[in-house]
Structure formats: structure tokens, C-alpha cells
Amino acid sequence: MERVKCLIIGSGPAGYTAAIYASRANLSPVLYEGIQPGGQLTTTTEIENFPGFPDGITGTELMEKMRSQAERFGAEIRIGMVSSVDFGVTPKQVTIDNETTIEADTVIIATGASAKYLGLPDEQKYAGMGVSACATCDGFFYRKKTVAVVGGGDTACEEAIYLAGLAKKVYLVVRKPFLRASKIMQERVAETENIEVLYEHQTLGLFGENGVEGVRLVKRRGETDEEEVNLAIDGFFLAIGHHPNSDVFKNFVETDELGYIKTEAGTPKTNIEGVFAAGDVADPHYRQAITAAASGCRAAIEAERYLKSSK
Numbered sequence: 001m002e003r004v005k006c007l008i009i010g011s012g013p014a015g016y017t018a019a020i021y022a023s024r025a026n027l028s029p030v031l032y033e034g035i036q037p038g039g040q041l042t043t044t045t046e047i048e049n050f051p052g053f054p055d056g057i058t059g060t061e062l063m064e065k066m067r068s069q070a071e072r073f074g075a076e077i078r079i080g081m082v083s084s085v086d087f088g089v090t091p092k093q094v095t096i097d098n099e100t101t102i103e104a105d106t107v108i109i110a111t112g113a114s115a116k117y118l119g120l121p122d123e124q125k126y127a128g129m130g131v132s133a134c135a136t137c138d139g140f141f142y143r144k145k146t147v148a149v150v151g152g153g154d155t156a157c158e159e160a161i162y163l164a165g166l167a168k169k170v171y172l173v174v175r176k177p178f179l180r181a182s183k184i185m186q187e188r189v190a191e192t193e194n195i196e197v198l199y200e201h202q203t204l205g206l207f208g209e210n211g212v213e214g215v216r217l218v219k220r221r222g223e224t225d226e227e228e229v230n231l232a233i234d235g236f237f238l239a240i241g242h243h244p245n246s247d248v249f250k251n252f253v254e255t256d257e258l259g260y261i262k263t264e265a266g267t268p269k270t271n272i273e274g275v276f277a278a279g280d281v282a283d284p285h286y287r288q289a290i291t292a293a294a295s296g297c298r299a300a301i302e303a304e305r306y307l308k309s310s311k
């Protein structure tokens with residue numbers, strides 16, 4: 001069985017930064033990329049708040065730079081999904097794609113988070129036929145068409161603005177009477193002429209013969225003036241947040257009620273010695289590229305310390 005000193009799972013800013021630090025510390029890290037190499041940032045547009053890029057940088061480019069920086073120092077980056085783990089043994093065992101089991105002295109979990117769906121049967125019915133959780137991936141199909149984006153946070157605003165550049169009209173469907181997004185994003189939404197914000201609207205379902213042709217909404221649900229609103233749309237985009245990708249670790253690693261991996265305050269240490277968590281999978285609060293990168297750095301430093309102390 002292959003044995004590695006440091007196994008990193010995940011290829012977002014946390015995973016790649018951990019790989020940069022671990023390789024420079026001679027831990028010869030092996031990193032598994034998962035199904036979305038580069039992670040969530042590869043599905044965003046311009047990143048304007050990552051220090052060092054005053055003119056902005058695309059998510060894909062930033063992740064490519066981080067990846068090649070990790071490779072430059074010898075990190076081995078592989079394709080594969082973790083299918084199961086056994087953290088009850090020493091060294092830890094991690095199985096990839098139900099096929100290969102690797103022994104690891106330390107493990108850094110940096111599996112990030114995935115987009116949430118509303119849980120409506122129509123989301124599955126129209127999957128790939130007008131329903132998407134990634135505007136930059138699928139926006140191109142809606143040029144000069146009409147789309148709805150659900151959510152009131154920064155992601156929803158960002159997606160709505162991006163889609164407004166392609167589509168004829170964008171409805172932003174917000175369940176509260178206000179946006180949760182940052183001021184700057186709210187202002188940009190307000191300045192974009194072809195975005196119409198529908199406050200206090202919730203989604204009941206979708207309709208259409210061959211793909212999405214419309215959305216059924218309810219305005220002011222539960223109030224005396226509750227009203228059903230049907231809108232003709234061609235695309236339905238979810239932007240209601242994310243859930244942490246921690247399921248495969250849950251038999252061993254403690255998580256909170258939402259599934260975020262619990263870490264010792266101020267450190268990336270999980271309840272299992274030698275297993276560390278970094279980035280969005282362990283961060284319900286900040287969820288930024290820069291905070292994920294920082295936690296990846298800490299995880300690699302802690303992995304190195306753990307290896308030294310356990311020798």
C-alpha cells in the first residue's frame with residue numbers, strides 16, 4: 001500500500017495553499033483534486049478582493065496559479081474522489097474512487113462546500129434543462145433570454161449581475177424584504193437596468209414542456225395579501241448558499257449540526273490527531289478565498305509539527 005506523509009483532499013485555495021506549504025516543508029504532499037479541480041472559484045467570475053491582484057483576476061486563473069505554485073515545489077496533484085476513510089488506525093487510511101487505499105501520516109481535509117438547492121422536485125425534473133447553480137458555467141446558454149436567480153446574498157447578486165450581461169432580463173428572487181449582500185453588490189444590482197428584484201417572493205415550482213419555460217412564485221407567503229405570481233423564464237439559477245462537503249469523514253471527524261467540520265478554536269485541528277480541516281468545509285463564517293488559503297497554510301504547518309512531534 002502506498003504511504004504518504006501528508007495527504008491533502010481538495011483543490012480549492014485551502015488545498016493548494018496547504019500543498020504549497022507542505023511541499024516546501026519537504027512533506028512530499030499528495031493532493032487529490034475531486035470532481036471540481038480548482039474548486040468553487042472556478043465557477044465565479046472576476047475576483048476583486050484577493051490581495052495582490054489590484055486589477056482583479058478570474059477565478060480559473062487564480063486557481064491555475066496556485067496549482068502551478070504547488071507543483072513547482074513538488075506537490076503531486078492527482079485526479080480522484082475520496083470514497084471512504086478509516087481514521088481509527090495508524091497510519092490513517094484513505095480510499096480513492098473505491099479502488100486505491102493510501103496510508104497517510106497526516107490528512108488535510110479541504111473539500112470545500114457545494115451549492116444548495118431549494119429541494120423542489122422540479123429542480124431535479126429540469127436538471128440540465130434550465131436549472132443551474134452556476135451562472136458562469138451555464139450563463140452562455142441564456143444569451144438574450146430571461147432568467148431568474150434565487151437568493152439575496154453576495155453570490156446571488158454576483159450571479160445576477162453576470163447574467164444581466166448576457167440575458168435580456170434577470171429576475172432576482174429574494175425571500176426577505178431586503179438583500180443580505182454587501183453594500184457594494186447591492187449598489188451594483190440597483191445600477192443594472194435589466195435586473196428586477198422581487199422581494200418577499202418564494203419559489204413553488206417550475207413549468208415547461210421541453211425544459212424550463214416559467215417559474216411559479218408566491219409573494220408574501222402566509223400574509224393576508226399572499227399572491228401567486230407566474231413568470232415566463234428560460235433559466236432558473238440557484239444562489240442560496242452552500243453546504244460543506246464533509247459526509248465521507250463524518251464517521252470519524254466531528255461536525256456541527258450543519259455539517260461543518262469542528263476544529264479546535266483558532267487552529268485547523270480536528271478531533272482526530274493528525275487530521276486537519278481547512279477552508280469552507282470547516283468555516284461557516286467567512287468563506288472567502290483568502291481565509292481558505294490562510295487556513296490551508298495553518299493546516300500544513302500543523303501537519304509538519306505533528307509529524308515532528310510524533311517521530
Ligand code: NDP
Pocket residue numbers: 049118150151152153154155156158174175176179180239240241242285286287288
Ligand atoms: P449567503 O448565505 O450569504 O446567502 C444566501 C442567500 O440565499 C440569502 O439571501 C438567503 O436568504 C437565501 N436563501 C437561503 N435559503 C433559501 C431558500 N430556501 N429559499 C430562498 N432563499 C434562500 O450565501 P452566499 O453564497 O451568497 O455567500 C456566502 C459567503 O460568500 C458570504 O460570506 C458572502 O459574503 C461571500 N461571497 C462574497 C463575494 C464577494 O464578492 N466578496 C461573492 C460571493 C460570495 P436570507 O437572507 O433570507 O437568509
